[in-house]
Amino acid sequence: MWHFQPDIVLLAFTCNDVRNNSKLLEWDRMRPFYDLVDDRLVLDDSFRQSDAYRFRRSAWMQSFYAAVNASRVLQLLREGRNSWTRRRLMAQQAKSTTGTGQDGTRGVFGEPQDADWKKAWAITEQILLRIRDDVVKRDVMFLLAIT
Numbered sequence: 001m002w003h004f005q006p007d008i009v010l011l012a013f014t015c016n017d018v019r020n021n022s023k024l025l026e027w028d029r030m031r032p033f034y035d036l037v038d039d040r041l042v043l044d045d046s047f048r049q050s051d052a053y054r055f056r057r058s059a060w061m062q063s064f065y066a067a068v069n070a071s072r073v074l075q076l077l078r079e080g081r082n083s084w085t086r087r088r089l090m091a092q093q094a095k096s097t098t099g100t101g102q103d104g105t106r107g108v109f110g111e112p113q114d115a116d117w118k119k120a121w122a123i124t125e126q127i128l129l130r131i132r133d134d135v136v137k138r139d140v141m142f143l144l145a146i147t
Helices: 051-056 059-070 072-096 115-136
Strands: 008-013 033-037 040-044 141-146
Touching: 008 115, 033 115, 040 115, 059 072, 115 141
Parallel strands: 008 141
Antiparallel strands: 033 040
């Protein structure tokens, strides 16, 4: 159910969206992804079964997150750690992924160079089509802006 009645839905599509939609290419895997089974999107929320996710959801970690949210110093330390982790993982990915740059996005709008990127594009295309179909069936204009 939609809470608003828009005349237009504008979806901003950036070069990292394809990577973000792929469990194989995305560095942050602590969230749900879609997979393709017989050309249909299937939700993969298996991350919920991981020890890391259960640890993040523990009472101790929830208390820690509350402390971080209340402290600018802790937020700065968290962002520094996240930035370092992101750069390290993306550098590893760049070494193992052909046809991409350091951040895994350069050339993303060209022909996919390996199976992982082909699958990421197939998943992304299905997601975009699902969004478009949902918008159009409500008689609303759908626009996709590539940024």
